[in-house]
Amino acid sequence: MARRPTIQDLRANRGTHQYAMLRVETLDEAEAAERAGVELLSVPPALLMDPRFRDAAPSAFACPGDNFYNIGGPEKMLDWALTMVRHGADAVYCSGSVAAIRLLADHAVPVCGHVGLIPSKATWTGGFKAVGKTLDQAQMIYRQCKALEEAGAFAVEIEVVPQSITDAIAEHTDLFLISMGAGPGGHAQYLFSDDVLGQTTGKVPRHAKRYRDFAAExxxxxxxxxxxxxxxxxxxxxxxxxxxxxxxxxxxxxxxxxxxxxxxxx
Structure with missing residues (x-):
């Protein structure tokens, strides 16, 4: 069994090792990801809190996440994050405010922010489409990265951003960049299990590569x-x-x- 990565490992391996990351929803998916060698997992809070989760994926770096609208403001986010850490989270995802990121970091909670296409905030960037194709948007993404970095985030998910912009940002930040459709300049490549397995219904994101056709099965x-x-x-x-x-x-x-x-x- 491989050793579970630490924050220090992720930082040390920036630019030298591409990590594979999946969003999994079930114990079966978590166990399969573990056996396949997926290093980083995004998981629903309920799955992380299932006592069987660590038996299924003992060496995976687990980062639970939920929409901040479902959790609340900084204080509620902190309570939620501390609960996640008590149940074995290696980090938490937070798409909330910079203040929330700072509060979590002040309590030594490893926290991952989000820039680019943020589904819960997509109305501000024009809907579900690429972000960063104009100079203004590229500058905005970079400033957001720096603000999250200064607030204490160790990582950001950078979603549906032109790969050239991601490359440039990676050269000017110490953040661990988790790329979802943002190119190889990220330090981890992130997809949803539903997309990888071909069980997504409706529109499939451009960046999603289907490896199987579970929907047909x-x-x-x-x-x-x-x-x-x-x-x-x-x-x-x-x-x-x-x-x-x-x-x-x-x-x-x-x-x-x-x-x-x-x-x-x-």
């Missing part, structure tokens, strides 16, 4: 499910289920005695 399984249910219904209606091999045989003498007792009870 699930569709096939669902067709088989319906067929199996139909065969069960047919067997019940025809009387072929339950057949003797699915039943518990009773002792003839016991059954006769029971029937005699019932007749007297009645």
């Amino acid at each position: 699930y569709a096939r399984l669902h067709r088989d499910r319906i067929a199996a249910y139909g065969e069960f219904v047919a067997d019940v209606h025809s009387g072929s289920y339950p057949a003797p091999q699915y039943l518990v045989a009773g002792d003839a003498e016991v059954t006769a005695a029971f029937r005699h007792w019932l007749s007297e009870e009645a």
